[in-house]
Amino acid sequence: MIKAVLNHINGVDLYAILSLGLFMSFFIGMLFWVCSLRKTHLKHMQQLPLDTIEKEHSGDNYHA
Amino acid sequence: MNTMTTIETFKYDNRIVRNFAVATVIWGLVGMLGGLLLAIQLCLPQANFDISWLTFGRVRPLHTNAVIFAFVGNGIFMGVYYSLQRLCKARMFNDLLSRIHFWGWQFIIVCAAISLPAGKTSSKEYAELEWPIDVLITVIWVIFAINLFGTIIRRRERHMYVAIWFYIATVITVAVLHIVNSLAVPVELFKSYSVYAGVQDALVQWWYGHNAVAFFLTTPYLGLMYYFLPKAADRPVFSYRLSIIHFWSLIFLYIWAGPHHLLFTSLPDWAQSLGMVFSLMLIAPSWGGMLNGLLTLRGAWDKVRKDPVLKFFVVAVTSYGMATLEGPLMAIKSVNALSHYTDWTIAHVHTAALGWNGFFTFGLLYWIIPTLYKTPLYSKKLANYHFAIGLTGILVYVVPMYWAGVTQGLMWKQFNAEGFLAYPNFLETVTQIIPMYWMRATGGLLYIVGAILMSINLIKTMKKGELEEETVAEAPALEPITTDIEKYYYPHRALGLKSILITGTSLFFIYIGAYVLPSNEMQIPGGILFLIGIVLLVFNIVKIIDAREDNGEEPDELPSFNLEDDQHPYRHRALERKPIIFTCLSLIAILIGGMVEMIPTFMVKSNIPTITSVKPYTALELQGRDLYIREGCVGCHSQMIRPFRNETERYGTYSKAGEFVYDHPFLWGSKRIGPDLHRIGKKYPDAWHYRHMIDPSSTSPGSIMPKYPWLIENTLDNDSLERKITTMRKLGVPYPEGYEEVVLKELNIQAKAIAANLSKANMTVASDKEIIALIAYLQRLGTDIKGEK
Numbered sequence: 001m002i003k004a005v006l007n008h009i010n011g012v013d014l015y016a017i018l019s020l021g022l023f024m025s026f027f028i029g030m031l032f033w034v035c036s037l038r039k040t041h042l043k044h045m046q047q048l049p050l051d052t053i054e055k056e057h058s059g060d061n062y063h064a
Numbered sequence: 065m066n067t068m069t070t071i072e073t074f075k076y077d078n079r080i081v082r083n084f085a086v087a088t089v090i091w092g093l094v095g096m097l098g099g100l101l102l103a104i105q106l107c108l109p110q111a112n113f114d115i116s117w118l119t120f121g122r123v124r125p126l127h128t129n130a131v132i133f134a135f136v137g138n139g140i141f142m143g144v145y146y147s148l149q150r151l152c153k154a155r156m157f158n159d160l161l162s163r164i165h166f167w168g169w170q171f172i173i174v175c176a177a178i179s180l181p182a183g184k185t186s187s188k189e190y191a192e193l194e195w196p197i198d199v200l201i202t203v204i205w206v207i208f209a210i211n212l213f214g215t216i217i218r219r220r221e222r223h224m225y226v227a228i229w230f231y232i233a234t235v236i237t238v239a240v241l242h243i244v245n246s247l248a249v250p251v252e253l254f255k256s257y258s259v260y261a262g263v264q265d266a267l268v269q270w271w272y273g274h275n276a277v278a279f280f281l282t283t284p285y286l287g288l289m290y291y292f293l294p295k296a297a298d299r300p301v302f303s304y305r306l307s308i309i310h311f312w313s314l315i316f317l318y319i320w321a322g323p324h325h326l327l328f329t330s331l332p333d334w335a336q337s338l339g340m341v342f343s344l345m346l347i348a349p350s351w352g353g354m355l356n357g358l359l360t361l362r363g364a365w366d367k368v369r370k371d372p373v374l375k376f377f378v379v380a381v382t383s384y385g386m387a388t389l390e391g392p393l394m395a396i397k398s399v400n401a402l403s404h405y406t407d408w409t410i411a412h413v414h415t416a417a418l419g420w421n422g423f424f425t426f427g428l429l430y431w432i433i434p435t436l437y438k439t440p441l442y443s444k445k446l447a448n449y450h451f452a453i454g455l456t457g458i459l460v461y462v463v464p465m466y467w468a469g470v471t472q473g474l475m476w477k478q479f480n481a482e483g484f485l486a487y488p489n490f491l492e493t494v495t496q497i498i499p500m501y502w503m504r505a506t507g508g509l510l511y512i513v514g515a516i517l518m519s520i521n522l523i524k525t526m527k528k529g530e531l532e533e534e535t536v537a538e539a540p541a542l543e544p545i546t547t548d549i550e551k552y553y554y555p556h557r558a559l560g561l562k563s564i565l566i567t568g569t570s571l572f573f574i575y576i577g578a579y580v581l582p583s584n585e586m587q588i589p590g591g592i593l594f595l596i597g598i599v600l601l602v603f604n605i606v607k608i609i610d611a612r613e614d615n616g617e618e619p620d621e622l623p624s625f626n627l628e629d630d631q632h633p634y635r636h637r638a639l640e641r642k643p644i645i646f647t648c649l650s651l652i653a654i655l656i657g658g659m660v661e662m663i664p665t666f667m668v669k670s671n672i673p674t675i676t677s678v679k680p681y682t683a684l685e686l687q688g689r690d691l692y693i694r695e696g697c698v699g700c701h702s703q704m705i706r707p708f709r710n711e712t713e714r715y716g717t718y719s720k721a722g723e724f725v726y727d728h729p730f731l732w733g734s735k736r737i738g739p740d741l742h743r744i745g746k747k748y749p750d751a752w753h754y755r756h757m758i759d760p761s762s763t764s765p766g767s768i769m770p771k772y773p774w775l776i777e778n779t780l781d782n783d784s785l786e787r788k789i790t791t792m793r794k795l796g797v798p799y800p801e802g803y804e805e806v807v808l809k810e811l812n813i814q815a816k817a818i819a820a821n822l823s824k825a826n827m828t829v830a831s832d833k834e835i836i837a838l839i840a841y842l843q844r845l846g847t848d849i850k851g852e853k
Contacts, residue, residue, distance in 0.1 A: 015578075019660060026653075030312050034305050041223075046300035048151055048225040049291045062434040062441070063296065063373065 072220065072541045075534035076149045078436050080162045082531055084142035085432055087170060088425060089519050091138060094177075095130030096512045102127055103505035105770070106737065107498055109760075112770035117181035119770040121696025125192040126180045131417060132190060134173045136281060139425040141169070141208070143288040144231055146432060148212065151228055151291065153221045153539040157214025161207050168204035172197060183694035184254040187729055188269045190276050191245050194254045198246040205242070209235045216643045220539040224643065226307045230287030232643065233315050233650045237279040240654065245272035251791050252784050255690070259795060262724025263330055263672050266732055267323065267665050271658055274322035281421055282384075283315065288428065289357050289381065296373045296431055302359035306352055313349035315650060317342055319657030324395035327404065328706040329732060330721035332672075335661055336397070342657070343395030350388030357381040372447035376427030379455060383419025387412065402477070405702055405736040407497070408469030411462045418458045418511060426450070426518055433522050439529030446521045454514035461507025468500035477710045485713050490739040495766050564648055566604040571652070573597030578663055675722035678848045680797045681841070683811040686788060687780055688841025691834055692731070695772065702733035703742040703845065716743030716846065723848060726797045738769060745847035750818055751825035753839045775835040780815075782808060814840060 105111045105120045112119045149156055156162050175197050179185075185192040193201070212235055216228065245268055248256035260268050294301050301307060323331055323339030358381055361368060368374040390412055394403050403409060434441045441447060475493040478486035487493050577594025581587060665672075681689060692698070705711050707718040719742050724730055748756075755762050758776060760769035786804040793799045812831065818839055819831035829835060 015660075015664075022656060026316060027313070030309065034308050037305065037308075042304045043300075045223060045225060046294075046304050048221065048223070049147070049227070049294045050298065050300060052150075062439060063371065063431065 070541050071538050073536060073538045074153075074155055075536055077145070077156050077159060077162065077533075078531065078535055079533045080156065080159075080166060081142055081146045081432065082436050083166050084138050084145060085429060085436075087166070088135060088138040088142055089429065089515075089522065091130060091134030091173060092422075092425070093512070093515060093519065095127060095135045096508070096515060098123055098127035098130055100505065100508045100512060103501065103508050106768055107501045107505060109768045109770060114771050114773055116183070116695075116772075116774050119695070119772075121699050121770070122181045122183055122185075124696060124699040125185055125189075126177065128190060129176050129180065129192065130173070131421075132276070132280060133176070136285075136421050136425065137169065139421070139428065140234070140280075140284040140288070141165070142432065143292065143428055144212070144284065147227055147288065147291040148215055148231065150537075151221065151225045152215050152219035153537065154215055154218045157211045157218060161211040161214075165204060165208050165211060168200070168207065172200055172204060175200070179254060183696075185693060185696065186246075186248065186256065186258065187693045187696070187698050187731060188245065188258065188265075189273050189734060191242075191269070191272060195246070195248055195250050195256045196253060198242070198248075201242060202239070205235070205239055209239070213643065213647075220542055222542060224646070225291070226301075226304065226311060227287040227291040229311050229646070229650075230283045230290070232647055233311070233654070234279050234284040234287070236647060236651050237275065237283075237315070237654050240651075240658075241272045241275050241279065244658075245269060249791050249794060251787050255784065257788075257791055257795060258729035260728070260730075261795070261797075262727045262730050263332075263721045264666055265728065265730040266326055266329065266724075267331060267335065267661065269730070270325040271319075271322035271661065274325055275319055275654075277416075278314075278318040281416065282318075285421060285424055286310070286314075286353055288424065289353075289377075292428060292431060293357055293360055293377055293381070296371070296377060296427070297361055297364050297367060299360065299364060302356050302362065306356045310349050310353040310356060312653065314346075314353065316653045316657070317346050317349065319654050320661065321346060321395065323661065324400070325734065326732075327395070327397050327400040328708070329704050330719050330724065332665060332721075335665060338661065340395050340397055343392040347389060347392050351385060354381055354385035354388070357384075372441075372444060372451055373427045373431045375448075375451050376423045376430065379451075380420050380422075380424035380427060383415055383423065383458075387416035387420060390415065401706075401708065402473040403469060404706075405734070406469035406473040407465045407500070408473065409735065411465035411469060414465065415458070415462055418454075418461065422511070423454065426454070426515075429518065429522060433525050434529070436531055437526055437529030438532050439525060442521050442524035442528055446517055450514040450517045450521070453510050453517070457507045457510030457512075457514060459507070460510060461504050464500040464503035464507070468497035468504075471500075472497055476714070477708070479710065485710060488714070490714070491764055491766055494737070494768060498768075563604055563607065564645070566600055566607075567648065567652070570597045570600035570604065571655075573600065575659065575663075672721045672725065674725070675720065675849060678723055678725060680726045680792070680799055681844065682814055683785060683789065683807045684814045684837050684840040685844045686792070686841075687782070687785065687811070688837035688839070688844075689731075690788075691775070691838045692841055693729075697741075698731045698733045700733075700735065700737035700769070701739065701741045702736050703740065704732040705740055705742050711740070715740045717849070719846075720849065723846070726792075728792065728795055728797070741842070741845055743846035745843050745845040749825070750821045750839050750843065751827055753842055754822055754825075754827050754829070754835060757835060757838065772835075775838060776829060776833055778834045779830075779832050780834050780837050782811065785811070 101111065101118075102120060102123055105123075116122070145156060145162070172193075176193055179194060179197065180192060184194045186194060191198075212231060216224065216232075247259045249259060250256045258265050290301060290307055320342035321339050323335045324343045325339075327336050327340065329336075358378070361374070361378065364374075368378055393399055394408070394412060403412075430441060430447055472493045475487045475496065480486045573593050574597035577590045577592075577597055581590040581594065703719070705715045705718045712718055724732075752763055756764065757772045759771050760767040785807055789799050789804040789807055793803075815831040815836045818836050819829060822829055
């Protein structure tokens with residue numbers, strides 16, 4: 001059935017190649033980008049939730 | 065430029081967080097009690113009380129909407145309003161918007177709580193609310209978006225933490241999903257018809273339904289996990305790199321998997337396979353995220369033993385992992401053949417809802433309320449009891465449901481030695497699992513008891529402490545950036561708007577090109593447009609890369625906010641510094657999957673072959689169909705016979721795509737608490753249906769279906785009938801011109817025939833009662849092609 005359906009779409013090979021291309025480039029691009037991030041930057045980002053700048057006290061006092 | 069930075073003092077708005085927290089608790093209890101009522105109704109049909117607005121069909125959407133949009137929804141807003149302010153080092157953008165958001169959302173919930181039991185429903189799962197409420201949801205959502213983006217733009221922290229990415233993805237995707245799926249043409253104030261029909265409606269609905277799970281129940285909570293889990297454990301997230309991969313792969317892959325809700329249905333086969341493959345791929349990012357959460361606690365497990373907050377979080381994240389492994393497994397066609405329509409699905413969603421969303425929300429509340437009220441939790445012991453009771457509740461709920469699902473699924477499929485169905489009576493497979501339903505109700509009750517303990521604990525905590533309405537904080541202002549620095553940090557700021565416009569235009573060209581490509585006359589212009597789009601897109605990407613490379617000279621003076629350690633050239637971080645570009649990229653990531661699924665299904669005629677014998681419903685049948693929608697029959701009865709021998713033996717020939725072309729909305733259903741109804745037409749005499757609707761156990765002893773006595777008393781409301789016909793015609797249903805003028809007469813003729821039929825069987829009922837229309841609809845179901853088997 002799948003062939004019968006696909007054969008009705010003109011230029012269907014384009015869809016296949018396009019989607020594979022999009023798909024692969026998405027993940028390859030993401031991996032490149034993630035790997036190229038600097039350690040110092042990652043450390044800074046990781047600390048953001050822990051970085052309490054409240055003037056008097058952080059909430060953590062109440063969870064000891 | 066002065067490298068000394070000005071320290072700014074500002075205040076976080078805690079009141080709005082508290083308000084959302086209170087709403088979370090209240091609506092959570094309401095939603096869970098609704099669920100408990102439903103669970104009891106399934107073991108004890110008397111619990112429907114013969115009251116229309118308390119019947120299972122009407123309470124079910126109330127329960128699902130309450131727990132998803134009221135309980136989890138308010139939970140999201142509570143967590144987002146708390147964490148966003150702190151991550152951005154800025155107060156929420158506008159207090160008035162915050163308040164409108166809060167009260168608007170509660171108003172929507174109240175509207176839902178009134179309209180759903182009243183039978184005002186679109187019947188599309190998790191999108192049941194009728195169009196005026198849909199419009200209101202859109203307005204309030206946009207207000208939330210303005211508030212969120214406003215805060216992000218005014219932030220004092222240059223970088224956007226990954227939690228904020230999840231929030232942004234949530235806001236835009238939910239908006240897209242909600243608007244596309246809710247497109248309907250109003251008939252009157254609380255009645256509308258979906259613009260899509262049959263197969264297409266089903267595809268759009270489950271693209272929505274699946275991604276509502278993804279972007280309402282998952283991504284915002286993952287954002288909260290990435291903020292509150294490190295916060296509560298007091299250690300940074302295990303791997304920030306992993307969280308980035310988690311984010312992008314999750315939002316990219318999730319969208320494609322919607323069709324796995326429609327395996328073996330009349331949806332084109334290729335779309336089903338697409339849904340299955342992408343579901344399996346989803347395991348990777350989901351488990352990456354779960355492990356990232358759990359590994360954050362490495363070396364802190366001693367804390368987990370003592371701290372109820374962390375206990376709840378650990379169970380929540382583990383449940384996330386279990387549900388996201390199970391989901392893809394259920395999306396494998398051969399597993400789905402057994403699991404679909406059974407209580408297995410119910411077990412699956414409750415692992416996620418009770419474990420992941422519920423327990424995470426509880427942990428969040430136990431953390432946030434003491435923090436806001438500047439006092440330790442009233443009783444840690446009580447919280448630990450809540451944990452134990454809640455966890456027991458989940459297990460007592462979920463395990464029997466798996467048991468029930470597998471048992472019933474196998475019974476449906478069982479053939480005896482002679483080659484006949486071993487359990488030809490559907491009811492037999494229901495009564496078999498009633499004990500499991502009792503256990504489920506017990507599990508649900510335990511879970512609620514836990515939630516009540518929490519409510520008491522939180523109220524006591526709030527009484528003990530005092531709300532810190534605003535928390536004073538200080539942070540350096542983000543320095544205004546000189547041209548040099550701007551060039552350095554924001555190489556494509558000038559490019560920004562232009563590049564977004566070019567990207568948008570190129571995608572538009574590609575879309576339109578692909579849209580007209582299949583038609584013979586338009587092939588060449590379509591192809592040209594498509595190519596132009598591709599060229600533009602590539603050109604734009606090259607421009608962006610160029611701009612990134614050409615960073616200019618490093619300025620002499622850099623703003624101090626970024627001068628920690630040895631970090632500088634910030635090329636790679638341009639992405640998260642720019643919420644708008646980031647938002648566009650996320651939007652593209654989520655649109656691709658939807659487009660690939662939908663364009664062919666909508667464009668290619670052969671995907672839904674026409675059947676000449678399929679005709680539009682008569683006026684009376686259409687009215688009956690609307691009653692079927694009003695009573696929520698779709699909650700328990702599917703109208704989709706899958707191409708399995710046991711189903712064709714039991715129900716009749718399997719359902720074809722072409723049979724649903726006039727179904728606005730589709731009513732395939734997702735659960736068989738009762739049998740499939742697609743071939744119910746002409747299977748029983750009218751009198752059988754009449755007796756069955758008054759008292760189901762009179763025709764089917766042991767049935768758990770509610771009674772519908774009001775259908776015999778209520779007079780059919782034909783006021784909007786003409787508008788219904790014209791609306792349907794607008795949507796492409798071929799009612800002849802002028803049909804609306806004779807429609808009432810025709811309706812009465814058909815109604816009188818049914819009433820005469822009934823009176824022959826000694827059942828006297830006026831022909832203008834609702835029951836007549838419902839019988840007309842049921843007797844029509846699936847008869848268009850019933851002959852061919």
